[in-house]
Amino acid sequence: MRKIILSAIGILLIVFSFLFAKKLIANKNKPKPVKEKVVKTVFTDTVKNTTVKIIIPANGSLVAKRRVELYAEVQGVFKPSRVLFKPGQKYRKGQTLIGMDAAEYYASVQSAKSDLYNTLSSIMPDLRLDFPDVYKKWQSYLNSFNINKSTPKLPEMTSDKENYFITGRGIVSSYYNVKNLEQRLYKYNITAPFSGILTEALVTEGSLIRSGQKLGEFIDPSVYEMEVALSKGYASLLKVGEPVTLNNLDDTETYQGRVSRVNGSIDATTQTITAYIDVENEDLKEGMYLEARVDAKEEENAFEIDRNLLLEDHEVFVVRDSILDVIPVKPVHFSDTKVVLKAIPDGTVILKKAVPGAYVGMLVRPFKGETSKTTAK
Template sequence: MNIRKITIVLAVVLIIGAVVASRFLISSRQEEDGESQVVAREKVPKVQVVSVNNRTIQAPIRITGQLAAPDKVELYAEVSGLMQPTRARFKEGIPFAKGALLISLEDEESRFNLLSQKSALLNSLTQAMPDLKLDFPQAYQKWQDYLDNFDVNEPLPPLPETETPKEKYYLSTRNIYNQYYSIRSLEERLKKYKIYAPFSGVVTEANVNPGTLVRVGQKLGEFINANGFELIASMSVKELDYIQVGDRVMLYSDDIQGSWPGLVVRINNKVDTNTQTVEAFIAVSGARLKENMFYRVKSVPNRSAMPLPSLAMP
């Protein structure tokens, strides 16, 4: 009887001990799991998150080039003669409006020769009129009107149109056409004794002075349009990914203060063999700009990009 009671008591004690031990183990594991989660949570780095909003920004780039005038002419003499004084002297830095007289050469001999040829044509036409009236009465009046309006001091007007082949052959035998085209050639040659400004601009090189004997083929000077320039900038092939025609950029100089807006108007498709660079042409204008000055571009537009704060950079 006593043994049975003792057995029952021991069984109860063992059960209670097992329950207590299991609860202790469970609580210990929960504490360990909590501590491990805290440690893991402490190891996760914190980052700043921003929404991506692509737009056009200025990408840093450094390209340098030299200014050149796209409207530039080198003046050469097509005829010979003494240079005559003009109202505005043909000297470096002197501006001229479009159509203004730049250079005038002495043309007296050529002008008298032209007048002589016109007088000869007038005489030939006058001698041909009686036969025209008899053989080609229907054409007589137009040739008479041509004679009445003929002025040796004015540009030669076009000859009347012939109505029949016989009329044309008759005029040819009178040497009318040969004289006419010789005069037209002399008129065109006479124009070459005076050189006019093809556009508004300024003289950048003058090689002759009044009284100088100018010879055929001699270089007289240079004339440019100073209202607009192009920066011819060389860049590497890699930099072509950052610039394209139509981009607006800012130009800077190391010699004078200020900045000038420019527009990329052309990009050469040819790579220089020696330097492995490509030329970009940037149109720019301004009162302080001078030909052959050096300028640089600091940045170009970069499309579909987003700037990052400096803290985000490693």
């Protein structure tokens, strides 16, 4: 009985071993599963070369184009006036900004005028006897002499004898001494050279003003200019009179300006060239920070794309029969986010948005809902 049981167990083991071996052989010959190819959907654009405007970005602060720093050339006490000398005060052209007490100096000017008048009066008898032909001329000048008005110009001397006589009596030197004193007297009143506004006031009424002291700053708020530094590569592109669009930092307001001046030299340190942009708007204030977009030139037969689509070797991805490929391009201008390219044939289908992990030979499917053409700027 025992032998029968052991024989049955042996037979069963042989059968199980045969079946297990057969299963292993079947699994070995089973074909591997084929992975399904992944086709990525991409955004594409069809190239249509047009004329692209090259726009140079720049920024800077506004400064009044006409500004005057006020300094005293004489010494005196600041006299009170109807208009307070305070920042923000507006003045018309020719209106007095600062008036200083000049009573003492005025008296010295009047004294010099009186001396000149007395000297002229003393030579009149000699002129009548020795130079009767010029007597009337000098008599007419003496009659027009008013000590309370500006000293008139001396009559023109027509002969050497007349010149020697007048000069020898010290009249010419006295005349120019009086004119010098009169010119200095005018400096006790500082008037507005143009209509504008006071932006800085460093003195107050009643204070003693000394010669050479800075008194304040006066500007014309109607025209401002912005100084911008641009790369030397744009030197040949900048032209006086070019229109410029300016925006504030919030990009909520837009102003129109123009290039008024371009510096003739390049900064040796920064290798930049300085341009000046004029802008007029009643909402602008000195010191405002603006961003400018200068229209440098127009590039013909060009196409503009995002900078991140340009590969390191100046190549871009194109789509050919649902497969990615690359073609060489020629960049002609870079901005912060865009690049202008040339040498791309019309009708070429390129990527419109970057594809992570893209490579040559990658299977792609253009997104059907997009517009294949773009409008050139």
